[in-house]
Amino acid sequence: MEPADRETVTGLPPGIAAAREELTPMLSQYADLCAAHGDALVLFQVGDFYEAFCEAAEAVARVCEVTLTERSDSTGDYPMAGIPIDNAAPYLESLLDAGYRVALGDQVEDAEQASGLVDRAVTEVITPGTVVEDDLLEAGTTNYVAAVTESDGVVGLAAVDVSTGECLVTSGDRDAVAGELDRIAPAELIAGPAAPAFEPSDAERGWETHEYDADAFDRRTAAERLEPYLPAPERRFDADAELRAAGAVLAYAEYTQGDDGPLSYVTRIRRYDPRDRLRLDAAAQRSLELFENRGLGASDTLFDALDETNCALGRRCLERWLRRPLVDADAIRGRHDAVGELADRSLAREGVADALATAYDLERLVSRVSRGRADARDLRSLGRTLAIVPELKATLAGADGEVGVDGERVADGGSEAEGDDDAEYPRTDRLSDLRDRLDELSGVRELIDDAIATDPPQEITEGGVICEGFDDDLDDLRATEREGRRWVADLEASERERTGIDSLSVGHNQVHGYYIEVTDANADRVPDDYRRRQTLKNSERYVTPELKEREEAIVGAAERADALEYELFVDVRERVASETERIQELADALAELDALASLATVAVEHDYVRPELRGGSGADADAGIAIEGGRHPVVERTEESFVPNDADLPRGSVAVITGPNMSGKSTYMRSVALAVVLAQTGSFVPAQAASLPVFDRVFTRVGASDDIAGGQSTFMREMSELTEILHDAGPDSLVLLDEVGRGTATTDGRAIARAAAEFLHDELGATALFATHYHELTDLADERERVFNLHFTATREDGDVTFLHRVVPGASSSSYGVEVAELAGVPGPVVDRARDLVAAEEGDRRGEPDVVGVGTGAGDPAVDGASSRGPSNQEPPDEEDEDGTDDGGDGTDDTDASLREFLAEESADDPGDGEGGPSGRNGRESAGSRADAPGDADRAVAPDAASEVVAALRDLDLARMTPIEALNALHDLQSRADDDG
Numbered sequence: 001m002e003p004a005d006r007e008t009v010t011g012l013p014p015g016i017a018a019a020r021e022e023l024t025p026m027l028s029q030y031a032d033l034c035a036a037h038g039d040a041l042v043l044f045q046v047g048d049f050y051e052a053f054c055e056a057a058e059a060v061a062r063v064c065e066v067t068l069t070e071r072s073d074s075t076g077d078y079p080m081a082g083i084p085i086d087n088a089a090p091y092l093e094s095l096l097d098a099g100y101r102v103a104l105g106d107q108v109e110d111a112e113q114a115s116g117l118v119d120r121a122v123t124e125v126i127t128p129g130t131v132v133e134d135d136l137l138e139a140g141t142t143n144y145v146a147a148v149t150e151s152d153g154v155v156g157l158a159a160v161d162v163s164t165g166e167c168l169v170t171s172g173d174r175d176a177v178a179g180e181l182d183r184i185a186p187a188e189l190i191a192g193p194a195a196p197a198f199e200p201s202d203a204e205r206g207w208e209t210h211e212y213d214a215d216a217f218d219r220r221t222a223a224e225r226l227e228p229y230l231p232a233p234e235r236r237f238d239a240d241a242e243l244r245a246a247g248a249v250l251a252y253a254e255y256t257q258g259d260d261g262p263l264s265y266v267t268r269i270r271r272y273d274p275r276d277r278l279r280l281d282a283a284a285q286r287s288l289e290l291f292e293n294r295g296l297g298a299s300d301t302l303f304d305a306l307d308e309t310n311c312a313l314g315r316r317c318l319e320r321w322l323r324r325p326l327v328d329a330d331a332i333r334g335r336h337d338a339v340g341e342l343a344d345r346s347l348a349r350e351g352v353a354d355a356l357a358t359a360y361d362l363e364r365l366v367s368r369v370s371r372g373r374a375d376a377r378d379l380r381s382l383g384r385t386l387a388i389v390p391e392l393k394a395t396l397a398g399a400d401g402e403v404g405v406d407g408e409r410v411a412d413g414g415s416e417a418e419g420d421d422d423a424e425y426p427r428t429d430r431l432s433d434l435r436d437r438l439d440e441l442s443g444v445r446e447l448i449d450d451a452i453a454t455d456p457p458q459e460i461t462e463g464g465v466i467c468e469g470f471d472d473d474l475d476d477l478r479a480t481e482r483e484g485r486r487w488v489a490d491l492e493a494s495e496r497e498r499t500g501i502d503s504l505s506v507g508h509n510q511v512h513g514y515y516i517e518v519t520d521a522n523a524d525r526v527p528d529d530y531r532r533r534q535t536l537k538n539s540e541r542y543v544t545p546e547l548k549e550r551e552e553a554i555v556g557a558a559e560r561a562d563a564l565e566y567e568l569f570v571d572v573r574e575r576v577a578s579e580t581e582r583i584q585e586l587a588d589a590l591a592e593l594d595a596l597a598s599l600a601t602v603a604v605e606h607d608y609v610r611p612e613l614r615g616g617s618g619a620d621a622d623a624g625i626a627i628e629g630g631r632h633p634v635v636e637r638t639e640e641s642f643v644p645n646d647a648d649l650p651r652g653s654v655a656v657i658t659g660p661n662m663s664g665k666s667t668y669m670r671s672v673a674l675a676v677v678l679a680q681t682g683s684f685v686p687a688q689a690a691s692l693p694v695f696d697r698v699f700t701r702v703g704a705s706d707d708i709a710g711g712q713s714t715f716m717r718e719m720s721e722l723t724e725i726l727h728d729a730g731p732d733s734l735v736l737l738d739e740v741g742r743g744t745a746t747t748d749g750r751a752i753a754r755a756a757a758e759f760l761h762d763e764l765g766a767t768a769l770f771a772t773h774y775h776e777l778t779d780l781a782d783e784r785e786r787v788f789n790l791h792f793t794a795t796r797e798d799g800d801v802t803f804l805h806r807v808v809p810g811a812s813s814s815s816y817g818v819e820v821a822e823l824a825g826v827p828g829p830v831v832d833r834a835r836d837l838v839a840a841e842e843g844d845r846r847g848e849p850d851v852v853g854v855g856t857g858a859g860d861p862a863v864d865g866a867s868s869r870g871p872s873n874q875e876p877p878d879e880e881d882e883d884g885t886d887d888g889g890d891g892t893d894d895t896d897a898s899l900r901e902f903l904a905e906e907s908a909d910d911p912g913d914g915e916g917g918p919s920g921r922n923g924r925e926s927a928g929s930r931a932d933a934p935g936d937a938d939r940a941v942a943p944d945a946a947s948e949v950v951a952a953l954r955d956l957d958l959a960r961m962t963p964i965e966a967l968n969a970l971h972d973l974q975s976r977a978d979d980d981g
């Protein structure tokens, strides 16, 4: 969102610029910071507030809903608005939401020590992609800023998460980088010179793009910038564009963190090749509902189904894995091994989960530590997280009394299993490796334990953060302070005794310090050494020379102790920061362990099975998908009785799936694709058994009304997605096509669907699942070697339609539309009539005598009219189509049509007109024109009440109705038929 007045409030507000010559020293300092941060709104620390002035103040007041005040000084009268520093987060969030970048101009010297104007500097520029404040970041998520640029025809992409220090670099052609951007979904994108434009394919996961200093993308500048992070950077990247993008994104990240030099916590710059990961573009992520589900509740996503992580580190890791599943079979098997071991070892799994539940977000903590922003509580949290490491290592090595897979009890990790060393834990390389990577960092932990108080205050300048015993000087100062206070505490008793005044009391206040209070009634008994300090209504307050001396000693010791504590704290923080890299490596290991344990928990709790990975070389090279009793991981949790289905898809085969609406086609196809995605993520899969090849890309194209295409032309979108698939898919791709072609006129749609299926099979060799209502596509099974048909069925019981959700071989009856209408209770005459019309149309196409109105269609009430080869089981003895493959394009289709298609075509003025589009299918318009259409009189319309119902039936715009709307409409028609009857 770009605020309309952004340019007047970012950089130097015009009001300040106009008064440049007369500004007070403070405003002049403000003006300098504004001028240096032309793209940001500067918030300027004045005591406990961040203030903005003039037009910037107006924006802050409006966006943050705070009061706009007027300030007067030698500059003149001008508006001012401020937000409290100790509760700045919600206001900063509002400013970010309103599209501003915010520069924090902090006081960088102690106001009390400053002679004259306090020094201020911008310590951080808060932007959507570079926020580091916990309050502004969602736990367990990543927040990237990315940079793109093009060089030598290669597009480079670099992304950094400033809150954790993670940095990713890759390159490719424009499409590959677009796919990666969709996957990474940065909050902010900075574009270098010559960078192609990248629009998010999903507005809700969109990024804000802006251009950034072209110099930062310069090769030499970028290399210099990278040097402290990565020695000899020129040799580390595959492409020049990668180096430039990486240099620029780090330049931007440094700028937002106050331009204080290299970010020491960015220690892991990871270069990767998009081809090393299963490619899942935004369309696939969306239609497989990996991270979002806009149909069901927002939480009904694959990620939610898998997320049993116990800490933010693991959650981020699992998300990364799911966004970028593996393609290397050994790496995948490594994860499966570990998941399997954790699934088998319930004690270890639970131990890991319990320990990790107490882990803090180590990545964000350590980045705060190395930025010098961590407080004492952060260090304590870090220490507590380190404390779980020994426990985790022991748990992985086999806790006391752990029961082995074979049911044998395993003590202390020792082996008791059948004389082999199987029971040595961890059993798998992956978990052993993880255990070895669990660095106890005992030095850091002991330092924190020894130095930092157990429950320290948030403020690090006011004492109470360093433990006693850590530093002798500090202990001495605290002892002096304590001794002084004890003396004061005893003073009351001793003075009462000395003076004989029982009501004498000793107290303290901020202004006057310690005092001895005596009521006026006892004034005459006050000793000579008392000096009056304050007069109250009925009493006087005094000090004695000794009390004053003690007070000075106490205050002096306390102040020096506070200052020393701060120094000690900063020193401890720096010592911890010097171990940043090791802590980050530990964070990685904890994250992976949590993600693996989460996958194991899901596998156990939801009865997943380890998939066998096939493919590669030898006899297995052509192995395809073989799933027994597969389930949809999300739908099975919401559907009380989910029906498992098998999937047997040889490599390069195309399954044409037919069946009524709502019968389960989409769910089935998605279950298959999700099994592939899950397996390559390292997860087990929801099935009884699964054997899967490793795919390199999953493509999906779901039907127009299943898609959330906003205001776009759905057909156009459908076709561009199809284009991408037909360009890019290959033998290692899995393709899901759900009702391709339904967004346009039936004849065209059918032709496109068929041609696409043929191309997938003949040219691309991709493994594909193709759900369609175009029954003619089932003919392909006769014509193509690796095309086969599957269908879904429904039955009726006591008048209720029941979808069996079971996939069976063969094609469904071509007229399932009519049969579902019958099952739903559409009156008999209408169903019969519809059946006649279908038969007539089929007859017409085959040049048979017109059967319209003859009323042949008794039909079989069971919908499961499977025929393994295409046409309806109600057809007259089949006369083989002569050219059943290829005339879709001319509009004179020679195959049968379902009722729905028939009606849709009937409503178009010219069935051969490919321009029909959605408006050509508007039932209402075409019904009007039909009355005058030549030949209409020939069409026998039943002379009874049903004719009205038939007319209404025609008026339905089936192509645009949801299944529920269709059922409601049928219900309505039925009521009307009943009324008429």
Ligand SMILES: Nc1ncnc2c1ncn2[C@@H]1O[C@H](COP(=O)(O)OP(=O)(O)OP(=O)(O)O)[C@@H](O)[C@H]1O
Pocket: 635, 639, 641, 642, 643, 644, 645, 659, 660, 661, 662, 663, 664, 665, 666, 667, 668, 805, 806, 963
């Ligand atoms: N195997 C199954 N077991 C139980 N319920 C299922 C199963 N498959 C699907 N369903 C239920 O049926 C509903 C419809 O399924 P789905 O959307 O897959 O049907 P469809 O045939 O693709 O429909 P359409 O052709 O209208 O897109 C789902 O929302 C789900 O609740």
